[in-house]
Amino acid sequence: MPLMAQSSSEADFLSVNKIFTNHMVLQRDQPIHIWGKGLPGATVRVELTARRDVSVNLAASLSDAAASRQVSAVARVKGDSTWSVYLPAQSASTMPHDVKIISDKKNILISNVLLGDIWICIGQSNMEWPMQREMYYREAMATANQPLLRFYNPTYAGKNVFNQYFSDSVLQMMQPEKFFAPTSWQVSDSNSFRTMSAVAYYYGKSIIENTQVPIGLINLSIAGAPLETFIGVDALKSDERFAAKAIEPWLTNPAIPVWVKERGNQNLRAGTNHPFKPGHVYEAGLKPLFPLAIKGMINYQGESNAQELERVWEYGALTQLMVQNFRGRFQQPMLPYFFVQLSSIDSVKYKGQYWHLFRDEQRKIMERVSYSGMAVCTDYGLKDNVHPTNKKMVGERLARWALNKEYGLSIVPSGPLPLRAEYANGQLQITFNHAIDGLATADGKPLRGFSLDGIHEVSARIQKGRLQIGKAVSSGAEMIVIDCEKQPEYIYYDWKPYTDGNLVNREQLPTSTFKIKVHLKKQQ
Incomplete structure (x- = not known):
């Protein structure tokens, strides 16, 4: 036998x-x-x-x-x-x-x-968030039987242990080789999908529905995890900007996010291994997979790296280092990397006062990292909850990037992303990518969200104009126009933690938070 x-x-x-x-x-x-x-x-x-x-x-x-x-x-x-x-x-x-x-x-x-295709899924609690707690879980039960969708979904040591020390048995399981519990691949059905990442589930399901290509999802997300845990210590040490993050003890290291260290100290009375330790998930979950051929990576992470300005400003370069690390170790220099931008949240009950700055740094990752794409989800954020439960929208928006870039479908991958802001004759004109079919407001009301100083909102309107992307020119493209007496230094959109901007494209996909420089328009 x-x-x-x-x-x-x-x-x-x-x-x-x-x-x-x-x-x-x-x-x-x-x-x-x-x-x-x-x-x-x-x-x-x-x-x-x-x-x-x-x-x-x-x-x-x-x-x-x-x-x-x-x-x-x-x-x-x-x-x-x-x-x-x-x-x-x-x-x-x-x-x-x-x-x-x-x-x-x-x-x-x-x-x-x-x-x-195999996609590895990393991130923190919003990626880990299971289907059984998702907004559309009951409706999703009816179509959970997806024979082409497969999960590798291990649990991990210390999961859901907050504000207390890890037990001796959990501490023993913190060794990288024991951290992820033994598991096996499962076919998606109404039982197996309950504990699977909801974002990943909807991502994979959307790709299958549009392509009929079988999809395997490996879920290595960890609630609360900082980006540093997904990056190899050797990679951190090799970059002078981030070498300090590899210095032990990490629990008192000033280069590590404050909240992350607080959680670590709450859990550890002995040893240093912890899900939040720099390089820990890399060693425990990612490194063993490097000999495996995969399609790409998806990530929904950032909350733990967005609470101090120093951590905000470094996030783009830190992400670039992580992706370079993955591409080198998987020996796939064009490995796709698609990620979710943080949503929006009020700063009254949550330390989200820098989220608008952080979202803009995430937007710039697409300029730093080739073969990448960002799902914008500011329109689904909750004022007082860091865990919006509508993961269906998130996963499907993330899948748009894959369907467009990796599967060759003629689908708009994103909401409007700013291309250029130019000033001439008392008018500021802002052009966008992913808006070739036009711009609109999500609620049919006047435009909201634009500012010339990052504080005071200004009136803006949609107007047809001339758009050039590369060598392609469209004379009927729509842009945003703002009347102003003098040239501002920057133009801002959704420049606050909890946003109410309403600019979308014809696919009803929202515009990313942004702050871009205003240039003097060259006279034709």
Whole structure:
């Protein structure tokens, strides 16, 4: 009898890495790397075979012809007991496959495997937020059975332990190799999707509905996590701007966000390992995945890095370092990185007084990081709650970037993003990207949200004009016009923590918070 994906104690001389389990997705269009351990000197054969007798989708397989043949690879176990093989790249397929790993008389069977795209999901509580607490959870139950959508959704040590010390057993689980609990891939259904990240679920579901490409989601989000925990310590040390973040003890390190250290000190009476420690989730969850081929990364994070000005101003460069780190370690220099901009919140009950500055720094990440995109969600923020429960809108807006940039769909990926502000003859004109089909107000009322000083709102209007993006020129494009007697230094939009700006494009997607310099318009 073949062993199932997680080998038993009788097969200690043959094992496969824990990421490989039944119901998983293997990355399409890239060589398929599979690795494990065995008896030194032994031969290991890995076979990938389509199961022609069954399909998880009523539609034809995306690549039935390619799926009809078996592919295999052979390796010899090294002296350190490790083995590794690469199978040839395969096209996407909705047809279930079996992976069989054979060495002497022992074998491991991994079944119901699809070929599609793997997205790694990181972030803090708004990414972790589960479907069972999401606004549209009850409605979503009806369509939760998504055979092309697969989750790898481990829980982690110390989850939901606040304002108290970790127990001895939790402290022992803080070691990176024990931090994430053992789990296996699951097919999306009304049971498995309950604890899955709601943002990630809606993201994957939207891609499948539009492309029929199988999607695998690996969820490594951690409530409260600062960005630093997702970045390797070596990467931090290698950058003189952020080397101080790697200095121990991190619990008293002035380069770490204050709130993050407060939480760490509440939990730790011994040791330094903690979900918020710089590099911890990187070591525990991301580093073990680097040999795996993936499609890209999505992230919803920032609240823990937005409470002090120094942390706000560094966030764009810190994100750039993180993405460079991922791309180097995954050996994918064009690895897509799509992220969610913080929403909006009042600063009366929450320390969100810098959120507008932070959102603008997030907007600039798209200029720093190639192959990136940002979902704007300021219109769904709550005045006194950092956890808006409408994650459906967030996940679907995030998916727009992927559908446009990675799946080639003719879909508007974003709300208006500012291109340029120019002043001439008593008028300030602001042009936007992602507004080629026109601008509007979300509520049909006069425009709100514009300011010349970041404090006092000014009247603005939508007007047709001439827009140039690269070499393309549109004479009928719409822009924002503001009457003012003299040239201002900057133009601001939604420049406060809790926003009420109402500028959208024809897709009803909101405009990002921004502060941009005003230029004197060259006379034609």
